[in-house]
Amino acid sequence: MIVALTPNPSVDRAVTVEMLDRGQVLRADSSRVDPGGKGVNVGRALASMGGDALVVVPSGGPEGALFDVLLSRTGVASRIVPIAGSTRMNVSVLEPDGTTTKLNEAGPTLEPADIDALLDAALGDLVAGAWIAGCGSLPPGAPDSLYATLVREARARGARVAIDSSGPAFAAAVAAVPTLIKPNREELAELMGRPLNTLGAVIDSAAELVERGIELVAVSLGRDGAVLVSVEGAVHARTVISDPVSTVGAGDCMLAGLLHGLDGGEAPAGALSMGVCWGAAAVRLPGTEVPGPADLLDLEVTLTNDPQRELPLDD
Structure with missing residues (x-):
């Protein structure tokens, strides 16, 4: 089983419009509501593919009640830690060319007892060799050290x-030396404190982190x-x-x-191929x-052990 801890889940509403025209009244072509948050999406994807996953989340308030219902409908196993605050609601505006505009709320304030309960719920049944993933932003009240812990x-x-x-939460976690990290290029650049405009620059930065003891550094690069x-x-x-259609998730x-x-x-290369295939499939949904x-x-994924280091990366 793969455990996915999401300290700041959300109710995700996605609205499709012909064009996002700022300041105007727009008619939505379609909309949908899903339980969201990085670890929630990880667990949902695993369950959809027949994998064994457990999602651990805090939830509260009217939005939390909706989140709980939506999550239960996905079929993914979950442990929900009740909190006093209300689960956040995020909105994504989607345009026909795939352009996505996201409006993310900060989330509810978590108390120290909430943090302890979340960690206990996530760590409770872990066995040697199992995977656990800490995913997403931290809500107000959560210490930057949460993922490091x-x-x-x-x-x-x-x-x-x-x-x-x-x-800061990611930097603290990296210092604690996890097995694997999965930043996107912008997050890796922020961590390293320098721009990463070519594939070679990304590889060199990832290699520095491997030298510090992280076994696998997977960097998502969009298209x-x-x-x-x-x-x-x-x-x-x-x-x-x-x-x-949508890059969200x-x-x-x-x-x-x-x-x-x-x-x-799977060997790391094969696992990467699987990951890129799943991510590409999500973009079409x-x-x-x-x-x-x-x-x-x-979907066909091309793999190379001799990356084109001079490849310029899109902004």
């Missing part, structure tokens, strides 16, 4: 830890796919999507595929809808 406690139990976050760096070197995976689906592959015994097996059938 998760790393230390999980590794003390012999578990493998993946972190997908940003900012340029993803690169995975380990002590064995770098592998680059990419696929072509001609009909994008694509990186989470990529992480789900990567963890599913690694948990099933509305809102934060996650792909199922049928969504992968026409």
Whole structure:
């Protein structure tokens, strides 16, 4: 089982419009509501693909009641920690060319007892060799050390830890040396304190983190796919999507595929290919809808162990 801790889940509403015209009254072509948050999306993707996942989240207030119902309908196993505050609601505006505009709330304030309950719920049944992922932003009241604590406690139990976050919480977690991290290029640049405009620059930065003890650094690169760096070197995976719909949650689906592959015994390159395939499939779906097996059938992923280091990366 793969455990996904999401300290700041959300109710995600995705609205499709012909064009986002700021300041105007717009008519939505369609809309959908999903349970959201990075770890929630990871768990939903794993469940959709037949994997075994457990989502751990705080939830409260009227939005939390809606979140609980939406999450129960996905079929993914969950542990919900009740809180006094209200779960946040995020809005994504989608345009026909795949352009996505996101409006994310900060989330409810968590008390120290809430943090302790979340960690207890996430760590309670971990066994040696299992994967646990700490995913997403932290809500108000959560200490920047939350994911670092998760790393230390999980590794003390012999578990493998993946972190997908940003900012100070991500930096603290990286310093605690998780097994795997999955930043996007912008998050890696923020962590390293320098721009990363080529594939070679991304690979070199990831290699620095591997030298510090992190086993696997997977960096999502948008339309340029993803690169995975380990002590064995770098592998680059990419696929072509001609009909994008929404990028929301694509990186989470990529992480789900990567963890599913690694948990099933795939070599890192094969797991990366799986992750890129899952993430690409998500881009062709509305809102934060996650792909199922049928969504992968026409996708081909190209892998190379000799990445084009001079490749310029899109902004």
